[in-house]
Amino acid sequence: MSSSDLPRPPITTQRSRFGERLILKGLLLCALLSIASTTAIVMVLGKESALFFQHVPLSDFLFGTEWHPVLNPPRFGVLPLVCGTFLIVAGAGLVALPIGLGTAIYLGEYASQRTRDIIKPVLEVLAGIPTVVYGYLALTLITPMIRAVFQNTGVFNAASAAIVVGIMILPMVASLCDDAIRAVPDGLRQGAHALGTTNFEVSTRVVVPAALSGIIASFVLAISRAIGETMAVTLAAGATPKLTLNPLESIQTMTAFIVQLSLGDTPNGTIEYQTIFAVGALLFVITLVMNVIAGRVLRRFREVYE
Amino acid sequence: MSELFASNVARRKRHANLFRWICAGMTWLSVLVLGIMLYHIVAQGWSSLDWRFLNSFPSRFPNQAGIKSALWGTVWTIGFIALFSIPIGVATAIHLEEYAKPGRLRSFIELNIANLAGVPSIVYGMLGLTIFVRWMHLGRSVLAGALTMTLLILPVIIIAAREAIRAVPDSLRSAGLALGATRWQVAWGHVLPSALPGILTGVILALSRAIGETAPLIMMGALTYVAFVPGGPGDYFTTMPIQIFNWASRPQHEFHTLAASGIITLLSVLLAMNTIAVIIRHRSQRSRTW
Amino acid sequence: MVDILGRQHAAEARGTRSAPILATRGVTISYGDSTAIRDITLEIPEQKITAIIGPSGCGKSTLLRSFNRMNDLIPSVHHTGEILYHGQDIYARGVDPVELRRQIGMVFQKPNPFPKSILKNVTWAPALHGYRGSLMQLAEESLQRVALWDEVKDRLSQSAMGLSGGQQQRLCIARAIAMQPDVLLMDEPCSALDPVSTSRIEDLLFELKSRFTILIVTHNMQQASRVSDYTVFLDRGSMVEFDVTDKIFTQPGEQRTADYVMGRFG
Numbered sequence: 001m002s003s004s005d006l007p008r009p010p011i012t013t014q015r016s017r018f019g020e021r022l023i024l025k026g027l028l029l030c031a032l033l034s035i036a037s038t039t040a041i042v043m044v045l046g047k048e049s050a051l052f053f054q055h056v057p058l059s060d061f062l063f064g065t066e067w068h069p070v071l072n073p074p075r076f077g078v079l080p081l082v083c084g085t086f087l088i089v090a091g092a093g094l095v096a097l098p099i100g101l102g103t104a105i106y107l108g109e110y111a112s113q114r115t116r117d118i119i120k121p122v123l124e125v126l127a128g129i130p131t132v133v134y135g136y137l138a139l140t141l142i143t144p145m146i147r148a149v150f151q152n153t154g155v156f157n158a159a160s161a162a163i164v165v166g167i168m169i170l171p172m173v174a175s176l177c178d179d180a181i182r183a184v185p186d187g188l189r190q191g192a193h194a195l196g197t198t199n200f201e202v203s204t205r206v207v208v209p210a211a212l213s214g215i216i217a218s219f220v221l222a223i224s225r226a227i228g229e230t231m232a233v234t235l236a237a238g239a240t241p242k243l244t245l246n247p248l249e250s251i252q253t254m255t256a257f258i259v260q261l262s263l264g265d266t267p268n269g270t271i272e273y274q275t276i277f278a279v280g281a282l283l284f285v286i287t288l289v290m291n292v293i294a295g296r297v298l299r300r301f302r303e304v305y306e
Numbered sequence: 307m308s309e310l311f312a313s314n315v316a317r318r319k320r321h322a323n324l325f326r327w328i329c330a331g332m333t334w335l336s337v338l339v340l341g342i343m344l345y346h347i348v349a350q351g352w353s354s355l356d357w358r359f360l361n362s363f364p365s366r367f368p369n370q371a372g373i374k375s376a377l378w379g380t381v382w383t384i385g386f387i388a389l390f391s392i393p394i395g396v397a398t399a400i401h402l403e404e405y406a407k408p409g410r411l412r413s414f415i416e417l418n419i420a421n422l423a424g425v426p427s428i429v430y431g432m433l434g435l436t437i438f439v440r441w442m443h444l445g446r447s448v449l450a451g452a453l454t455m456t457l458l459i460l461p462v463i464i465i466a467a468r469e470a471i472r473a474v475p476d477s478l479r480s481a482g483l484a485l486g487a488t489r490w491q492v493a494w495g496h497v498l499p500s501a502l503p504g505i506l507t508g509v510i511l512a513l514s515r516a517i518g519e520t521a522p523l524i525m526m527g528a529l530t531y532v533a534f535v536p537g538g539p540g541d542y543f544t545t546m547p548i549q550i551f552n553w554a555s556r557p558q559h560e561f562h563t564l565a566a567s568g569i570i571t572l573l574s575v576l577l578a579m580n581t582i583a584v585i586i587r588h589r590s591q592r593s594r595t596w
Numbered sequence: 597m598v599d600i601l602g603r604q605h606a607a608e609a610r611g612t613r614s615a616p617i618l619a620t621r622g623v624t625i626s627y628g629d630s631t632a633i634r635d636i637t638l639e640i641p642e643q644k645i646t647a648i649i650g651p652s653g654c655g656k657s658t659l660l661r662s663f664n665r666m667n668d669l670i671p672s673v674h675h676t677g678e679i680l681y682h683g684q685d686i687y688a689r690g691v692d693p694v695e696l697r698r699q700i701g702m703v704f705q706k707p708n709p710f711p712k713s714i715l716k717n718v719t720w721a722p723a724l725h726g727y728r729g730s731l732m733q734l735a736e737e738s739l740q741r742v743a744l745w746d747e748v749k750d751r752l753s754q755s756a757m758g759l760s761g762g763q764q765q766r767l768c769i770a771r772a773i774a775m776q777p778d779v780l781l782m783d784e785p786c787s788a789l790d791p792v793s794t795s796r797i798e799d800l801l802f803e804l805k806s807r808f809t810i811l812i813v814t815h816n817m818q819q820a821s822r823v824s825d826y827t828v829f830l831d832r833g834s835m836v837e838f839d840v841t842d843k844i845f846t847q848p849g850e851q852r853t854a855d856y857v858m859g860r861f862g
Contacts, residue, residue: 020490027401030394034418034464037457041429044436102332110326111333112671122337128511128576130518132547133347133569136554140562141346167339174336187708191768194664195721195775196698198322205720210711221424228426230521231547235554255428255521262431262525268440280432284425291424310776312726315695 045284048277055271061278067241067252069275070261076275078282080241084158084251088233091162091247092169092226097219099166100173101208107174108181109189109203127171134164135235143236150248156238159247164232169222176221180214181207183305217297224290228283230255254283347573351566359567363533364549368560373568376549378535379448379528380517380575383545386452387459387516392509394456395463396498399505402464403471404493423461430458431525439526446527449539454522459512466508470501503590510583514576520547546572616680617642617809618663618779623677625658625667632658634833635677640779640826645801645810647824647841649817651856654830656813657705660781663811664700665693681779698725701772701808702781706788707764709756709771714748717756717767718774725775738774742766742800762793769800773808780804782812786819798823817857821845829853 053061056076064077103123107116142160147153184207192202208215238250239260252260258276266273362372398419406412434454444450474497482492498505523545531552532544546568553565618640625633633655640646648656658667665686667673678685686696698721709717718735719727727734735752739745744766748759756767765785772780786794801823804810814820820827820841827844829837829852837844837853848854 017488020488023490024405027397027405030397031401031406031415033394034398034415034422034460037422037433037460038418040437041425041433044433045429048436099332099335102329103336106326106329106333110329115333119333119336122340126336126340128514128518128580129343130520130547130572130576132518132520132551132554133572136550136562136565136569137343137346139554140350140566141343170336185708187704187706188710190666190669190702190704191708191710191771192721193669194666194697194702194704194781195771196694196696197721197724198318198694200322200325201318201724203325205724206710224424228428230426230428231551234521235551255426258428258432259521259524262435262527277432280429284429287424287426288421291421295420310728311698311722312728314726315692318724319692319694 041284045277045281048274049281052271052274052278055274056278065243067257070272074271076278078254078279080243081252081254081257081279082282083243083245084237084241085227085253085255087158087245087247087251088162088165088229088237088253089223089226091159092166092229093219093223095163095166096170096173096222096226100170100218100222101177101215103170103174104177104181105203105208107178109199109207123171123174126167129168131168131229131231132235134168135161135232138164138232138236146248153248154238154250156236156240156250157248158237158251161233161235161237162247164236165226165229168229168232169226172225173218173222176218177211177215180211180218180301183214183302184210185305211301213297214301217294217301220290220294220297224287224294227290228255228287230259234259254279258283347566347569350563351568351570354563355567355570359564360571364531364544364552368558368564371553371561371564373546373549373571375532375535376544376546376568377571379532379543380545382448382536382539382543383452383455384513384517386448386539387455388509388513390452390456391459391463391512395460395509395512396467396505398460398464399467399471400493400498403468404489404497419461419464422457423465427458427519428521428525430454431522433457434522434526445540446542447540448536448543450526451523451528451543451545452539454526455516455519458519458522459516462512462515463509466512467501467505470504470508471497473504474500503586507583507587510579510586514579517545517576517579518547518572520545520551523548524551546575616640617682618811619680619683620659620662621678621680623659623662623675623679625655625662625673625675627670628672632833633830636830636835637677638828638835638838640809640811642809643805643807644825645805645812645823646826646828647820648811648813648828648830649815649820649856650830650836652815653832655833656830657783659830660783660811660813661702663779663781664697664702666697666702668693698775699777700779700781701775701777703765703769703772703783703785705784707761707768709759709764709767711755711757713753714756714759714767715752718771721771722774734774735770738770739767741773741803742770743796744770760793762789762796765789765793765797766800769797769804773804777808779809779811782810784813784815787815794819817845817859829856831856 061076061078063079064075065079066075066077067080068075103119107119111119138160142163143153143155143157146157146159188206188210189202192206233253234256237253237256239252239256240250241252241257242249244251258279261272261276266276359372360377361374362370363375365371402412402415431454434450438444438450438453439446478496478500479492482496483489487495528544528548532542536543550565550568550572553561553568616639620636620638623633623636624631636659648660650656661667662675662679667675675687679687681696681700685691710720712720715735718738719731722734723731736745739748744763747763756764759767786797789797798819801810801812812824824841827839827841828835829844831852837848837850839849844853845857848857
């Protein structure tokens with residue numbers, strides 16, 4: 001019997017494939033959760049901050065230079081917290097940006113495969129160490145070292161927290177810069193070498209400039225991560241909001257303030273409770289803006305070399 | 307011919323060598339730093355790390371304090387985080403890679419995921435506090451903590467799972483579809499199994515991040531003094547990083563020693579998980595034929 | 597035998613017998629375990645254009661890149677034998693590849709201008725090397741010599757990335773000759789270009805011949821026969837024949853050469 005004797009099955013279908021359509025809806029629902037999540041963050045921060053700003057004018061919050069929300073009379077000038085955050089970020093950047101870029105250049109332009117096989121896992125381990133561990137290290141390892149040199153340093157100080165935050169974001173800087181440097185076409189390196197230039201000149205005058213937007217974007221992402229860092233600064237940098245640029249003093253960051261207040265029992269609906277959300281909203285906006293800008297720059301950078 | 311140029315090669319070579327050594331120094335510095343940090347932790351915490359430490363509840367007396375409730379609290383929360391985040395994360399990745407047509411909705415979802423990945427973890431704590439603890443009346447429970455952490459690590463899992471799914475060659479999908487399978491059958495039967503090692507690696511790394519996270523749980527009010535092992539999703543809980551934070555923030559040196567012992571325990575758990583991830587990655591690279 | 601022939605012709609062409617500008621003696625180069633070129637001995641005649649031809653994968657580029665030690669940049673490459681520049685072994689101790697590359701310029705298969713201004717592309721390397729004259733003048737001369745000056749003189753400060761492929765490649769040649777090299781190595785310089793740009797660059801080669809010794813790798817037989825004075829034919833890493841171009845293309849000494857130039861294989 002040849003196959004042509006069989007009735008030909010139809011190529012249309014009456015089956016509704018109900019199960020499969022249900023699964024599709026489920027998948028879509030899961031994907032939509034990320035939108036819901038973002039919306040929820042914005043609403044939660046927005047609602048409580050709105051209540052906060054009914055009591056405190058926005059300009060007092062943004063430009064006030066005194067921050068003691070639980071004293072009487074309370075003061076809600078966020079600048080000391082911003083200043084503390086800035087001090088940490090500047091210090092961390094000073095540690096992580098040059099070392100991260102140097103590491104990326106070394107890995108991309110000089111290192112043997114063997115060196116890469118050692119350094120990459122080390123960086124991954126550094127990136128995987130929980131932040132509370134960095135806080136412990138700042139307190140018990142870095143601070144004693146600093147105090148050995150500068151005797152009048154406080155037990156809590158910005159410098160030790162900044163250094164560990166720098167170590168923490170170093171792997172991120174190194175790996176993103178490494179990506180950027182690798183994206184530079186080899187032809188440019190060869191072209192430069194063929195003109196009789198040294199490795200130093202090729203790296204600093206050709207490769208780094210060509211990768212510059214990618215490198216800067218990675219710096220911005222790392223800085224944004226440092227701004228949101230919480231546990232290390234809570235443990236090591238102190239809890240005294242203050243307008244100072246001296247890294248040896250105790251300060252308080254935005255994130256550390258949020259933790260400090262939430263460790264105590266702050267009842268829902270009080271101004272103290274709303275303060276947390278106002279500071280959180282500021283933190284959210286700052287990091288979001290930095291991430292969006294860096295993301296755009298990175299995308300454009302990748303398009304150039306694809 | 308050579309008088310056209312100043313003979314500056316010697317100086318330039320010196321600069322090049324100096325630069326190379328500086329970069330090499332910076333690179334190896336991270337190895338040194340890691341070594342010093344690990345040595346410091348082990349030197350501080352090794353002596354008090356014993357069975358009694360692992361099997362005791364926290365206490366005001368350093369020599370009686372242990373990490374038992376925190377260890378079990380971590381196990382409970384991670385279990386629930388995995389239960390929630392893996393299906394949701396992988397489902398999102400399948401939707402975006404296998405079904406979603408390029409367009410506004412997909413770009414918007416992608417934008418959201420990218421931005422959520424960069425939101426500071428403490429902001430998730432505020433979200434959890436408001437939505438899960440207060441609004442849904444879950445209280446400061448294991449469940450509320452796990453849900454908060456799920457939102458935190460979802461972007462990481464989604465991004466890793468998408469990469470793993472994208473690495474599956476299109477020829478496999480075409481082959482399945484050409485045999486008359488539906489897209490879901492192809493996704494479930496061929497794409498997902500092929501992408502599984504990559505997904506698993508990403509999931510394990512995301513869960514290790516969740517294990518180490520402290521700020522969101524403190525924010526949503528996980529208690530720092532819990533002298534019992536949680537019995538279910540509705541119980542109060544503490545976790546290892548919270549316990550470490552608690553010990554490290556006390557002024558007495560004895561508690562710092564306990565913090566170091568806790569850190570060794572925590573890092574051992576993380577190391578074990580990462581070893582598993584490395585083994586999975588290694589095996590799949592060996593058996594992969596495309 | 598082969599290199600003697602080549603040397604004779606080279607000597608006839610010059611009418612003298614001084615040390616050749618570039619020569620190889622028993623050069624073998626391998627990538628890890630696989631040998632790219634095997635036991636090649638030849639002498640490159642001065643101020644002529646020598647073409648290196650052969651089927652793809654025969655080691656043309658590897659040979660070319662050994663003359664300015666660009667192969668150093670690939671860690672797995674190692675070589676035996678000698679490569680002589682004015683009679684001096686360029687792999688000897690104390691030879692600085694940076695100095696060497698200043699004197700032996702190179703143009704690549706794909707145009708690779710730096711993402712800088714057109715002017716900066718030309719003046720960058722001379723400035724680094726401490727050029728004593730006027731950089732502006734040097735740039736103008738170099739760009740004029742590649743017939744690019746008129747096209748770009750009004751936009752010297754614009755990015756070189758905005759030029760067309762053919763213009764980019766001429767800019768890369770200008771960049772190389774601005775260093776006043778002795779030898780110019782060209783690795784399939786036209787393979788990424790359209791026919792019009794190709795013929796412009798071929799014209800350019802004739803202009804440049806009076807000043808430089810040129811080695812050009814090409815997969816294009818017509819190009820080799822049009823532009824070169826001498827031709828090296830490589831096959832599977834070995835040198836089959838080296839002779840005056842006319843002879844290679846009209847009465848080759850080897851059957852394999854004949855098959856290749858007639859298009860019977862490769």
